[in-house]
Amino acid sequence: MSTPRDVVLVDAGGTNIGSVRYALERLGVHATTSDDGGRIRSASHVILPGVGAAGPGMARLRASGLVDVLRGLRQPVLGVCLGMQLLFEHSEEGDVDCLGVVRGRVRRLVPGGQRRVPHMGWNRLERRRDDALFAGLEPVAHAYFVHGYAAPADASTLASVDYGAPLAAVVRAGNFVGMQFHPERSAAVGARLLANFLAA
Amino acid sequence: MLTRRIIPCLDVRDGVVVKGVCFRDHVVVGDIVALAERYRDEGADELVFYDITASPEGRRVDRAWIERVARVIDIPFCVAGGIHDVGAAREILHAGADKISVNSPALGRPGLIDELAAAFGVQCVVVGIDSRLDADGEWRVRRFSGDPSSMQALPRRTLDWIVEVQQRGAGEIVLNCIDADGVRDGYDLKQLCAARALCQVPLVASGGAGTPGHFHAVFAEADADAALAASVFHSGAIAIPDLKRHLAANGVEVRP
Numbered sequence: 001m002s003t004p005r006d007v008v009l010v011d012a013g014g015t016n017i018g019s020v021r022y023a024l025e026r027l028g029v030h031a032t033t034s035d036d037g038g039r040i041r042s043a044s045h046v047i048l049p050g051v052g053a054a055g056p057g058m059a060r061l062r063a064s065g066l067v068d069v070l071r072g073l074r075q076p077v078l079g080v081c082l083g084m085q086l087l088f089e090h091s092e093e094g095d096v097d098c099l100g101v102v103r104g105r106v107r108r109l110v111p112g113g114q115r116r117v118p119h120m121g122w123n124r125l126e127r128r129r130d131d132a133l134f135a136g137l138e139p140v141a142h143a144y145f146v147h148g149y150a151a152p153a154d155a156s157t158l159a160s161v162d163y164g165a166p167l168a169a170v171v172r173a174g175n176f177v178g179m180q181f182h183p184e185r186s187a188a189v190g191a192r193l194l195a196n197f198l199a200a
Numbered sequence: 201m202l203t204r205r206i207i208p209c210l211d212v213r214d215g216v217v218v219k220g221v222c223f224r225d226h227v228v229v230g231d232i233v234a235l236a237e238r239y240r241d242e243g244a245d246e247l248v249f250y251d252i253t254a255s256p257e258g259r260r261v262d263r264a265w266i267e268r269v270a271r272v273i274d275i276p277f278c279v280a281g282g283i284h285d286v287g288a289a290r291e292i293l294h295a296g297a298d299k300i301s302v303n304s305p306a307l308g309r310p311g312l313i314d315e316l317a318a319a320f321g322v323q324c325v326v327v328g329i330d331s332r333l334d335a336d337g338e339w340r341v342r343r344f345s346g347d348p349s350s351m352q353a354l355p356r357r358t359l360d361w362i363v364e365v366q367q368r369g370a371g372e373i374v375l376n377c378i379d380a381d382g383v384r385d386g387y388d389l390k391q392l393c394a395a396r397a398l399c400q401v402p403l404v405a406s407g408g409a410g411t412p413g414h415f416h417a418v419f420a421e422a423d424a425d426a427a428l429a430a431s432v433f434h435s436g437a438i439a440i441p442d443l444k445r446h447l448a449a450n451g452v453e454v455r456p
Binding site: 015018019022023025026031051052053061066111115117118119121122123140142144145146147148162163182184185186187188190191 | 201203204205206240244245246267270271274275276290294295296298299320321322323324366371372399400401402403425455456
């Protein structure tokens, strides 16, 4: 990164927090992990990683007093995987109300035919809207997905992914960005998306 | 469209990558991180590390090399071996592994799968199954297959176990067909097709890859989601970019 970044990773108990930190290190960015509201508010960029279930994830954010902190952020915020799902209004996983900064509801993926659940592996991003996040990305770009819940693609979807139906893969609502896949494990494509997020 | 995955498997023993034939006579093939980097650069979709001595000896996976791999590797990787409880799994996931795979410990205590799924979500939980055809024509599971002197035949039918582990919370199944392993004569399509019919989670085929055609067959005929191999990649007999070109030319969706 040409400009120094003060990136804070929000510790919501996700097991991928280390992987996200290492991905940022590969970009030359040393992130701080914190669940302190003041520290999070002062960051230039906030990342909410997450692997796990929506119910415990929201419970942890509530217990740390972070729900209103996260909702009130004005700097760029990135939710990864479960972290993206928590940006929506509601998740069917545990029937839990989420942060509600992105419109839409997260639903369970139902297995059937070729659709195995979890959706696991490299799938192609279908870009629907142009965004600075996609600067320099190859026209054909695959990302690594691992999830059993997803939001259907809709107006906030920048890129969708086809898995029996179009699902939200990259979403944006103002300063809030979500990636359903794992940019930290999506090779050059993921590194480019993370670098573009940090360039904002 | 979801692509089919190519997964090099790195058997780890005493901190280095080894390979045997039919699970015997292991020779050292290289350094863990160096091989992981090589496969990442060649376009592997995922890596699996099996600590093949961990279960019979009751040891835990050493977490230092997992962290080293997690720092340099930007594709997903799974760690297997010696995971007997949620605490051990958490250590490995926090060290940077994306998934953990359990095999012998789950056979000893199937409730382990439920506990892991509850703690981390099914997407982290892979169940490895070592299976072999018995004289009566049934496939049955094997335990402690990493070490021939410890390997045990169990009465449990492989297909029953495939159903049970999904009910308990397996997010992916790796079916290793022992009779085919390391002999490069092709995947056990018959067994994998039988498994596929019962498997609603991703199914990874393991054991027997020798030619690009074997990979094509396991995707086209057994509808496996991923194919795992070791010796053909370690030896250089098959280069992953060539393999992917072969698959793409034959109508299999792969990540370029």
